[in-house]
Amino acid sequence: MSLALTDVWFRYRTMQTHVLQGVSLEVGRGESVAVMGPSGRGKSTLLGVAGLILKAEKGEVRIDGHVRAPSDGPGLLGQSVGWILQTVSLLPRRGVVDNAAMPLLAAGWSRREARREAARRLDAVGIDPEDDRQARTLSGGEAQRVGVARALAPRPVVLLADEPTANLDAKTAALVGRVLFAAARDTALVVATHDEVLGAMADRIVRLGDPVESREQP
Amino acid sequence: MTWRLRELLTEARSGIGPRGIAVGLIALTGLAAAATVSGMQAEGAIRQENSLRRDGSLVVAVQYRDGEDMERQRPLKGRDCERLNGLGGVQAAGGILLERPPAPVPFPEGPGIPALHVTPHALTVWQAEAPMDEIVIGPDLEDLGTVTVGTALIWDAGPAYQVGSRADAYIPHSGLRSAVMIPHHADANLSECWIKVSPGNQRLGLELATAVFSQAQVEIVPWLTAQTQTLSPTQQWHAFVDWHPWFAVAVFLALVIFVITWSRRSEMAVYRAFGTTNGELTLLITAETAVVLLPAALVACAISVTVTAGLADGTIPTDLASVIVRILGSTTLLTLGLTPVAARLAIRGTIADQLKDR
Numbered sequence: 001m002s003l004a005l006t007d008v009w010f011r012y013r014t015m016q017t018h019v020l021q022g023v024s025l026e027v028g029r030g031e032s033v034a035v036m037g038p039s040g041r042g043k044s045t046l047l048g049v050a051g052l053i054l055k056a057e058k059g060e061v062r063i064d065g066h067v068r069a070p071s072d073g074p075g076l077l078g079q080s081v082g083w084i085l086q087t088v089s090l091l092p093r094r095g096v097v098d099n100a101a102m103p104l105l106a107a108g109w110s111r112r113e114a115r116r117e118a119a120r121r122l123d124a125v126g127i128d129p130e131d132d133r134q135a136r137t138l139s140g141g142e143a144q145r146v147g148v149a150r151a152l153a154p155r156p157v158v159l160l161a162d163e164p165t166a167n168l169d170a171k172t173a174a175l176v177g178r179v180l181f182a183a184a185r186d187t188a189l190v191v192a193t194h195d196e197v198l199g200a201m202a203d204r205i206v207r208l209g210d211p212v213e214s215r216e217q218p
Numbered sequence: 219m220t221w222r223l224r225e226l227l228t229e230a231r232s233g234i235g236p237r238g239i240a241v242g243l244i245a246l247t248g249l250a251a252a253a254t255v256s257g258m259q260a261e262g263a264i265r266q267e268n269s270l271r272r273d274g275s276l277v278v279a280v281q282y283r284d285g286e287d288m289e290r291q292r293p294l295k296g297r298d299c300e301r302l303n304g305l306g307g308v309q310a311a312g313g314i315l316l317e318r319p320p321a322p323v324p325f326p327e328g329p330g331i332p333a334l335h336v337t338p339h340a341l342t343v344w345q346a347e348a349p350m351d352e353i354v355i356g357p358d359l360e361d362l363g364t365v366t367v368g369t370a371l372i373w374d375a376g377p378a379y380q381v382g383s384r385a386d387a388y389i390p391h392s393g394l395r396s397a398v399m400i401p402h403h404a405d406a407n408l409s410e411c412w413i414k415v416s417p418g419n420q421r422l423g424l425e426l427a428t429a430v431f432s433q434a435q436v437e438i439v440p441w442l443t444a445q446t447q448t449l450s451p452t453q454q455w456h457a458f459v460d461w462h463p464w465f466a467v468a469v470f471l472a473l474v475i476f477v478i479t480w481s482r483r484s485e486m487a488v489y490r491a492f493g494t495t496n497g498e499l500t501l502l503i504t505a506e507t508a509v510v511l512l513p514a515a516l517v518a519c520a521i522s523v524t525v526t527a528g529l530a531d532g533t534i535p536t537d538l539a540s541v542i543v544r545i546l547g548s549t550t551l552l553t554l555g556l557t558p559v560a561a562r563l564a565i566r567g568t569i570a571d572q573l574k575d576r
Contacts, residue, residue, distance in 0.1 A: 053491070053569040073569075075220075078492030085573060089488045093235050106493035108220045111228060150492065 002188035008059030032189040034202035041209040043192035078103040082156035086163040090135035121149035141172035230505035242510035249518035252467040257526035260541040274441035278423035280411040296404035299411035307419040312340030313411035322371035335402035352382030358395040464549040472556035479564035487572030503561035
């Protein structure tokens, strides 16, 4: 199993109640899961725990079969665990290729090789790498597609997408969703979203706020 | 370290944005100000030290004291004084002969001119470039106009000797200022012997004089007694602040770097979310700082040298330029040394919290 969360409990220090109460989730390679539910029910928190940037109070996180904790984050983040963030998180004054190449550079690739691989990934999500524009000139949809290319560049085991279409119009959101699910078919994809259209593209939907409610996609 | 060092440095160079330029401009202003203030202070200090040295702060005076019992009088020997030349720590030694020469006249029946016999190195004690084999006129005497450089002096009916040069205007010895000095071999007794030592060797000069002239009837004293400066606590604090602008500027720049890095926490979080460790981020920020700080230091150096030279008669001595370069070097190195601390403090916290800042 690429990603396995077992009986995970999490509470923010400033809150009395637990946001995550005994959540378990398993996602295999090539599988996609949409985590849905009202705001404040812990969708982003679940991704944070799965992505090793939040420490669970109780429970276990396994990535690619190994128990992992946030202390393992520096070696895994952006590499085995890819992130697509809620808000556009590109370096605004850098070109799209440099942005997409960043995880590869952080993994020790040479700039030339990293840019070549990043260009391939950008091409796959419909961004022309030859037109190496500064990220700040991109539209929201383009920026999010660059984010997808960046997250997938190091071929992660797990890909976590936190509200990837939250700031996009419906048409662009549908495009980004299609690109995301198509590009991430070799990884375990978990998408936290309010967007029913995006959720419908996943193999499975998990609704937080009702821990037992989970249904297979038809 | 997962980034290749070369790629991390390239990333630092490419990552210079408006904030980096702002750091560069602030650094340029701070460095130029620190170097200029320090340069002006150093210029004042160097000028004061040169003035003290010119006034004889490095000279130990050995003065012959007339004894009441002429039978037991012990002389101050010229040879003992002259042979100190060449000893380690001694720049020059020489003096005035006890026996005065007859007063020469500038023309027959003219007024008698005060004259002194001096040992070969006597004038070398008081001025860097001093002739050893010609008659030298004191500046005060020449200002009177009776005798000048080139005047032939006559002794009785003997041959005439021309005044070869004039002593420097700042010679602090009143006797030398108002007489003509006639070089004489050192095989005679002296009324005064002066020992000029290298900087830092004043104590050596006193000990040397005591050792060499202990048998003679002499008084050994520093030519110039340095004034003791006792500062109040407030004055001491002011003096500390005044003399350490480079330190203050380095700390200020480190604070600026902290604030700028703090404002980039979300950007730093993006780096962290994609595999960059805190150590690599710290190195990245330090390298970015170096990229803007080093050119700023070079420009600040040029500005500071120009301003200081403009305030100091249009020229800048080598030692003053060296002070400015060292001040800038110290400030730059201290800033670069503090940058990792500032960066580490600014980026601490969880990635999740920092990403929320976006």
